[in-house]
Amino acid sequence: MTSHHCGAHSNNSENNHDHHGHSHAPSPEKLAAATSEEVAECPVMEGTPVIKAEAEEAGLYRDYQGKRYWLCCEGCGPLFDAAPEEYATSA
Numbered sequence: 001m002t003s004h005h006c007g008a009h010s011n012n013s014e015n016n017h018d019h020h021g022h023s024h025a026p027s028p029e030k031l032a033a034a035t036s037e038e039v040a041e042c043p044v045m046e047g048t049p050v051i052k053a054e055a056e057e058a059g060l061y062r063d064y065q066g067k068r069y070w071l072c073c074e075g076c077g078p079l080f081d082a083a084p085e086e087y088a089t090s091a
């Protein structure tokens, strides 16, 4: 743990940063309403929950080696396509 002194140039980008397109993670309400069966984890952005139905509606899924993978956002599609074997869990 480094305690970095960042008073002067603090994250003022928080305020007027326009969140541009990359929407990760469904809304908490939707996640709360979804059962664990309905939610998957994005294989590209590990730890990012994905609501399967929403991903399928948006075309954000891949079928690879008989398994389906749900992606959290459009950015993950090409990444998955580029190296599916890296993202596919062979557990």
Ligand SMILES: [Zn+2]
Binding pocket: 024, 042, 044, 045, 071, 072, 073, 074, 075, 076
């Ligand atoms: Zn993503």
